[in-house]
Amino acid sequence: xxxxxxxxxxxxxxxxxxxxxxxxxxxxxxxxxxxxxxxxxxxxxxxxxxxxxxxxxxxxxxxxxxxxxxxxxxxxxxxxxxxxxxx
Amino acid sequence: xxxxxxxxxxxxxxxxxxxxxxxxxxxxxxxxxxxxxxxxxxxxxxxxxxxxxxxxxxxxxxxxxxxxxxxxxxxxxxxxxxxxxxxxxxxxxxxxxxxxxxxxxxxxxxxxxxxxxxxxxxxxxxxxxxxxxxxxxxxxxxxxxxxxxxxxxxxxxxxxxxxxxxxxxxxxxxxxxxxxxxxxxxxxxxxxxxxxxxxxxxxxxxxxxxxxxxxxxxxxxxxxxxxxxxxxxxxxxxxxxxxxxxxxxxxxxxxxxxxxxxxxxxxxxxxxxxxxxxxxxxxxxxxxxxxxxxxxxxxxxxxxxxxxxxxxxxxxxxxxxxxxxxxxxxxxxxxxxxxxxxxxxxxxxxxxxxxxxxxxxxxxxxxxxxxxxxxxxxxxxxxxxxxxxxxxxxxxxxxxxxxxxxxxxxxxxxxxxxxxxxxxxxxxxxxxxxxxxxxxxxxxxx
Numbered sequence: 374x375x376x377x378x379x380x381x382x383x384x385x386x387x388x389x390x391x392x393x394x395x396x397x398x399x400x401x402x403x404x405x406x407x408x409x410x411x412x413x414x415x416x417x418x419x420x421x422x423x424x425x426x427x428x429x430x431x432x433x434x435x436x437x438x439x440x441x442x443x444x445x446x447x448x449x450x451x452x453x454x455x456x457x458x459x460x
Numbered sequence: 461x462x463x464x465x466x467x468x469x470x471x472x473x474x475x476x477x478x479x480x481x482x483x484x485x486x487x488x489x490x491x492x493x494x495x496x497x498x499x500x501x502x503x504x505x506x507x508x509x510x511x512x513x514x515x516x517x518x519x520x521x522x523x524x525x526x527x528x529x530x531x532x533x534x535x536x537x538x539x540x541x542x543x544x545x546x547x548x549x550x551x552x553x554x555x556x557x558x559x560x561x562x563x564x565x566x567x568x569x570x571x572x573x574x575x576x577x578x579x580x581x582x583x584x585x586x587x588x589x590x591x592x593x594x595x596x597x598x599x600x601x602x603x604x605x606x607x608x609x610x611x612x613x614x615x616x617x618x619x620x621x622x623x624x625x626x627x628x629x630x631x632x633x634x635x636x637x638x639x640x641x642x643x644x645x646x647x648x649x650x651x652x653x654x655x656x657x658x659x660x661x662x663x664x665x666x667x668x669x670x671x672x673x674x675x676x677x678x679x680x681x682x683x684x685x686x687x688x689x690x691x692x693x694x695x696x697x698x699x700x701x702x703x704x705x706x707x708x709x710x711x712x713x714x715x716x717x718x719x720x721x722x723x724x725x726x727x728x729x730x731x732x733x734x735x736x737x738x739x740x741x742x743x744x745x746x747x748x749x750x751x752x753x754x755x756x757x758x759x760x761x762x763x764x765x766x767x768x769x770x771x772x773x774x775x776x777x778x779x780x781x782x783x784x785x786x787x788x789x790x791x792x793x794x795x796x797x798x799x800x801x802x803x804x805x806x807x808x809x810x811x812x813x814x815x816x817x818x819x820x821x822x823x824x825x826x827x828x829x830x831x832x833x834x835x836x837x838x839x840x841x842x843x844x845x846x847x848x849x850x851x852x853x854x855x856x857x858x859x860x861x862x863x864x865x866x867x868x869x870x871x872x873x874x875x876x877x878x879x880x881x882x883x884x885x886x887x888x889x890x891x892x893x894x895x896x897x898x899x900x901x902x903x904x905x906x
Contacts, residue, residue, distance in 0.1 A: 395522050395613065396522070396612055396613035399609065399612065400613045401613075403614050404613075404614060404615050408598045408698055409598060409698065413596070413829070413832050414830075415832040417832070418598050418698050418699070420598030420699075421601065421609060422601060422602055422605055422829075422862075423586060423587060423602050423604070423605045424602065424604070424605035424606065425511075425604070426511075426550075427587075427858060427862065428861070428862050429856070429884075432857070438568075438569055440857070444609070444612065445511065445548070446548075447512050
């Protein structure tokens with residue numbers, strides 16, 4: 374269990390930020406103010422719905438692996454995350 | 461307990477063993493109780509779970525001091541047991557043959573074949589969603605979904621939140637969001653007031669539950685709690701801005717940042733159905749020993765129908781003991797299971813969905829979120845299979861887990877059959893692991 378207050382450094386859509394250790398990528402992105410995790414096949418913005426790995430709405434690219442479910446992956450130091458809404 | 465947690469995408473190590481006596485899929489209450497029971501019989505057991513840690517949804521935590529005492533007790537029993545626990549692992553396929561099971565598991569994009577003599581399916585449940593205009597907007601969460609995100613560390617402080625759906629999850633969700641600093645504007649339950657009242661009165665034999673409900677209600681005492689009201693639409697631009705609520709006569713629109721919605725739970729039966737286990741009314745069929753219709757494959761907890769943590773713990777223990785070769789289980793455990801299963805029936809009746817809620821989707825409302833299929837593209841005369849073929853509804857990454865239950869409700873379509881892999885996997889897993897699983901069940905030539 375990470376210490377309370379411990380943080381890790383991640384790069385989210387090109388932004389280097391520190392986020393609480395032990396949280397998930399989904400949670401970290403929501404707290405960074407990311408609204409669209411991905412665009413649907415017709416281009417509408419999508420974000421986490423189920424929070425438990427069922428709906429696949431929160432999928433993002435993590436360290437070069439596409440389509441990872443952000444709600445099932447814990448943040449790690451040095452992790453690079455790219456959302457489907459990245460500039 | 462041997463903890464083997466490899467959540468990150470980097471450098472996954474191979475599993476320390478690929479052959480045990482029993483594999484348990486799911487580390488919620490049912491899976492934990494099953495694993496402890498198997499280990500206590502002196503058998504080797506491997507527990508696999510997709511989450512970050514053990515506990516499932518109900519005992520999800522970042523810090524063990526925040527879970528109920530009963531959860532801490534079970535976590536401690538699991539820790540002290542010889543069970544091997546591996547989190548961050550998805551089971552995507554399996555093969556079985558008389559007395560042998562091989563599961564295909566994926567961890568961080570890499571496929572593994574894990575073998576055992578027996579399998580226990582403790583895959584829990586997911587939320588039931590009903591499509592309505594605007595339900596795809598960012599800011600619309602499941603009720604359990606918001607709870608899960610809150611427990612992952614998401615901040616809801618200062619957010620203006622509406623909770624509108626159905627079922628006993630509403631009260632604890634409202635209480636925990638209020639405690640986390642959310643500004644709750646409304647908590648609405650679609651079930652009519654008399655049904656909720658009857659249900660509450662029926663709880664007199666379970667005073668602990670009444671006390672718990674009262675504590676939850678107190679935690680969001682400043683917010684109206686309305687029965688017989690439901691959400692009809694959500695509006696916004698790049699995210700949710702407002703929600704429209706009705707009681708069937710009057711409607712009103714309330715500005716908010718977050719809507720938590722959901723209509724009870726749906727058993728996760730994909731793995732059991734893939735194994736060929738019989739289901740009835742959307743739930744896995746088991747005998748008194750928790751064995752499914754496939755010999756050597758057992759199931760416990762919510763996949764058998766939604767019944768809560770007491771049923772899950774008892775069924776897990778029974779499944780674990782019999783899977784490990786025990787010839788009997790304590791009568792008290794069987795009684796606990798039967799009591800909890802009987803209580804679950806009252807719950808289902810109280811929170812039955814009103815027809816208005818089933819019919820909320822409009823012609824242009826997206827019903828399949830993965831493939832953006834609108835309601836108007838579907839013909840009620842079709843089957844779920846035909847909808848897949850003609851519109852791709854149910855063929856996206858969630859494989860119909862969200863829209864399947866919704867369409868079952870709207871059109872009465874039975875769920876389509878499941879096909880492997882039951883979750884999207886990497887190409888290397890598809891190419892190598894299933895054949896390796898098949899080969900592992902074939903006795904090799906001397």
